[in-house]
Amino acid sequence: MTEHSESDQPNCIENIWRCRASCCRHLFFQIEPDDFSEWYWAFDVPEITRDDADYLILHGAKVLLDLVLVRKNDVKKVDGGYEVDSICKALMDDFTCNLHPDRKPVVCKELTAENVGLYHLTDGCVLGESGNSSPRF
Ligand code: SF4
Numbered sequence: 001m002t003e004h005s006e007s008d009q010p011n012c013i014e015n016i017w018r019c020r021a022s023c024c025r026h027l028f029f030q031i032e033p034d035d036f037s038e039w040y041w042a043f044d045v046p047e048i049t050r051d052d053a054d055y056l057i058l059h060g061a062k063v064l065l066d067l068v069l070v071r072k073n074d075v076k077k078v079d080g081g082y083e084v085d086s087i088c089k090a091l092m093d094d095f096t097c098n099l100h101p102d103r104k105p106v107v108c109k110e111l112t113a114e115n116v117g118l119y120h121l122t123d124g125c126v127l128g129e130s131g132n133s134s135p136r137f
């Protein structure tokens, strides 16, 4: 979720009851998962940063060095990768972020209308042509 903007650019606060902060309710991986156990897929994310790990853990993933474990039942194959249904623990009932503005992960702070193309796009986001804006791993 991006910060509120005073400009005419589309922004999150004006759209949040339509998108329901869908960017905060998914993870997205461009890489193929490996079977880790009966219950978990493992995504091997190279050179994962502490900030990325914090973001992934907020979304309920387990991070073991470069391995990111997510529950198999939450994963679905979509165009370009794998989307994981996983609501961020910082997302509040009114779809705003409990860690906004200073304590949220850098990957969340950096999302803007200008760089949204670097993020994964799904339904509901006004920043991209289609969809929300979860960081890609
Ligand atoms: S930390 Fe905040 S902005 Fe980032 S995914 Fe969670 S609720 Fe959304």
Ligand code: SF4
Pocket: 001, 002, 011, 012, 013, 015, 016, 019, 020, 021, 022, 023, 024, 111, 124, 125, 126, 127, 131, 132, 133
């Ligand atoms: S889905 Fe798009 S418009 Fe909605 S909160 Fe996330 S970045 Fe903002």
